[in-house]
Amino acid sequence: MRFSTLAEWLAWQETLHPKPIDLGLQRVRRVYDALGSGAAPFTITVGGTNGKGSSVALLSAILRAAGYRVGTYTSPHLLRYNERIQIDGEPVDDATICEAFGRVDGARGDTSLSYFEFGTLTALDIFRRAGLDAQILEVGLGGRLDAVNIIDADAALVASIDIDHQEWLGDSRDAIALEKAGIYRRGHPAVLGDPEAPPALLSYVDEQGIALHRQGREFGYSMDGAGWNWRGSTGSLRELPLPAMPGKHQLLNASAVLQLLQLVQTRLPVAESAVRRGLETVRLAGRFxxxxxxxxxxxxxxxxxxxxxxxxxxxxxxxxxxxxxxxxxxxxxxxxxxxxxxxxxxxxxxxxxxxxxxxxxxxxxxxxxxxxxxxxxxxxxxxxxxxxxxxxxxxxxxxxxxxxxxxxxxxxxxxxxxxxxxxxxxxxxxxx
Missing domain, CATH: 3.90.190.20 (Mur ligase, C-terminal domain)
Incomplete structure (x- = not known):
C-alpha cells in the first residue's frame, strides 16, 4: 500500500489531480468498474443547493430506526475526514478507509482523480463490501456531472435550488436546476423538496419521462400545535414530532424525505414508529x-x-x-x-x-x-x-x-x- 496513515493518503490526494474540481464521469466510472466487488446497495442520491446534509441525516435516522443497515457519504467534513463515510451512523475507522484507498489506487492505473473523486470511489467501494441495505449519497457539486452520479440512483431527492457555485453550474436557477436534475432516473422515484420548481427542471423531467413528486403538489405538510402533519401521494401521517434539528425549514426537508420513503416502501418498508423515532433522534453538527x-x-x-x-x-x-x-x-x-x-x-x-x-x-x-x-x-x-x-x-x-x-x-x-x-x-x- 502506498501510505500507512490516513493523513498521508489525504495529503497525497490533494496533489494528485491538477484541478480541485473537475466535473465529469468518465474517469471515475472507469475506475469504479475496475474496482469490481459486486453490485451497489439500494441507492438514494440527494442533491440540492441547501438541505442536502439535513436530508441525508433524516433519511439515515429513519431507515436505521426501521432496522436497516445504512451507509452515508457526505461532504465536506467538520472535524474528521471519517465523518464523510459512515455506516449505521458511525464514521468508518482509519484502517478501513486506508485499505479502500489502496484498492482505489490500484484500480486507477494512470487515471488521475481529484480529492473528491478519490473519496467518492472509496466510499462506494466500502459500501459495496459492507452488506448494506441502502447507501445514501450526497452530491458534492451540481449533480449531472458529480462523481456520485456514476451510480444510477434507485431514488433521488433534490432538496432545494438556488444560486451557488455559478462558475461551474451557471448563473440562473434554471441552469442550476438542470444540473441538479441530472441525478433523476426515468422509472425511479424522483422528489423535489423546493416548493418553487424552476420551469427548466419541469421541462426536463417531462422530456425525460420522469414522474416528479413536488413539494406543495404531490406532497406537503402543515403545522399542528407542537407537531406537524404530513400528506403524501398515497398516504398521510398526523401529529408527528418536529425534527430534532432546529428550524422551520427542516419541515421542508422532512416532508420531502417522507415522500421519498413512501415511494420506496416496496423495497424499504418503514413503519410510522420508525419515522417518529428518526425525527426525534436525528442530529447534524454545524447546522444551527x-x-x-x-x-x-x-x-x-x-x-x-x-x-x-x-x-x-x-x-x-x-x-x-x-x-x-x-x-x-x-x-x-x-x-x-x-x-x-x-x-x-x-x-x-x-x-x-x-x-x-x-x-x-x-x-x-x-x-x-x-x-x-x-x-x-x-x-x-x-x-x-x-x-x-x-x-x-x-x-x-x-x-x-x-x-x-x-x-x-x-x-x-x-x-x-x-x-x-x-x-x-x-x-x-x-x-x-
Whole structure:
C-alpha cells in the first residue's frame, strides 16, 4: 500500500489531480468498474443547493430506526475526514478507509482523480463490501456531472435550488436546476423538496419521462400545535414530532424525505414508529448548532444567500430581541453581498475571522462589501478564528448571541478548536 496513515493518503490526494474540481464521469466510472466487488446497495442520491446534509441525516435516522443497515457519504467534513463515510451512523475507522484507498489506487492505473473523486470511489467501494441495505449519497457539486452520479440512483431527492457555485453550474436557477436534475432516473422515484420548481427542471423531467413528486403538489405538510402533519401521494401521517434539528425549514426537508420513503416502501418498508423515532433522534453538527453559555453561541454553515435567509428567519424565530454579534468568514467566489444582505439587519457587529486558505476572502476584501450593506461596526485584523471569536465574546453581553457562520471551513475550524481545548469560549462545551 502506498501510505500507512490516513493523513498521508489525504495529503497525497490533494496533489494528485491538477484541478480541485473537475466535473465529469468518465474517469471515475472507469475506475469504479475496475474496482469490481459486486453490485451497489439500494441507492438514494440527494442533491440540492441547501438541505442536502439535513436530508441525508433524516433519511439515515429513519431507515436505521426501521432496522436497516445504512451507509452515508457526505461532504465536506467538520472535524474528521471519517465523518464523510459512515455506516449505521458511525464514521468508518482509519484502517478501513486506508485499505479502500489502496484498492482505489490500484484500480486507477494512470487515471488521475481529484480529492473528491478519490473519496467518492472509496466510499462506494466500502459500501459495496459492507452488506448494506441502502447507501445514501450526497452530491458534492451540481449533480449531472458529480462523481456520485456514476451510480444510477434507485431514488433521488433534490432538496432545494438556488444560486451557488455559478462558475461551474451557471448563473440562473434554471441552469442550476438542470444540473441538479441530472441525478433523476426515468422509472425511479424522483422528489423535489423546493416548493418553487424552476420551469427548466419541469421541462426536463417531462422530456425525460420522469414522474416528479413536488413539494406543495404531490406532497406537503402543515403545522399542528407542537407537531406537524404530513400528506403524501398515497398516504398521510398526523401529529408527528418536529425534527430534532432546529428550524422551520427542516419541515421542508422532512416532508420531502417522507415522500421519498413512501415511494420506496416496496423495497424499504418503514413503519410510522420508525419515522417518529428518526425525527426525534436525528442530529447534524454545524447546522444551527447551539453552544449554551452567557453569551450563547450558534454555529451554522450558511454560505449562500438562500441559507443566509433561512438563518435570519431562525434568528428571528428563536432569538428575537437578542443582540447578535457575527463571527464571519466566506470564500471570495461566493455571493458575499447576497449572504451578508440576508442577515445584515439582525447583526449588531461583525468580526472578520481569517481562514488560511487561498479561496477565503480577506478582511480587506470583505470590509467594503459589508460597509455597503450595513452600518454595524466591522472589526478585523485578527490572527486566527480563535482571536476573532474571543474579540466578539469580550464585546458581548451575557444575553447576547454570537453567530459563527459564512463558511463550512470557518465552522469546522471553530468546532475543532473547541474540541481540542483551544480557549475560544471560556469553558463552553459543544452540544450537537
Amino acid at each position: 448548532q447551539l453552544i449554551p453559555g452567557a453569551p450563547a453561541v450558534l454555529a451554522d454553515v450558511a454560505h449562500n444567500p438562500q441559507a443566509a435567509r433561512v438563518l435570519a428567519e431562525y434568528l428571528r424565530e428563536a432569538f428575537g430581541g437578542r443582540r447578535v454579534l457575527a463571527v464571519f468568514a466566506i470564500m471570495r467566489d461566493k455571493d458575499v453581498a447576497g449572504v451578508v444582505g440576508g442577515v445584515a439587519d439582525l447583526v449588531s457587529a461583525w468580526y472578520l475571522a481569517p481562514l488560511a486558505m487561498p479561496r477565503a476572502a480577506t478582511a480587506d476584501e470583505l470590509h467594503p462589501l459589508l460597509a455597503a450593506a450595513t452600518a454595524a461596526p466591522i472589526h478585523g485584523g485578527y490572527a486566527d478564528v480563535a482571536e476573532a471569536f474571543r474579540a466578539a465574546r469580550r464585546d458581548a453581553r451575557a444575553d447576547d448571541l454570537i453567530v459563527v457562520f459564512g463558511s463550512f471551513f470557518l465552522v469546522a475550524e471553530f468546532l475543532a478548536q473547541m474540541a481540542s481545548g483551544v480557549e475560544v469560549a471560556h469553558g463552553s462545551t459543544v452540544k450537537d
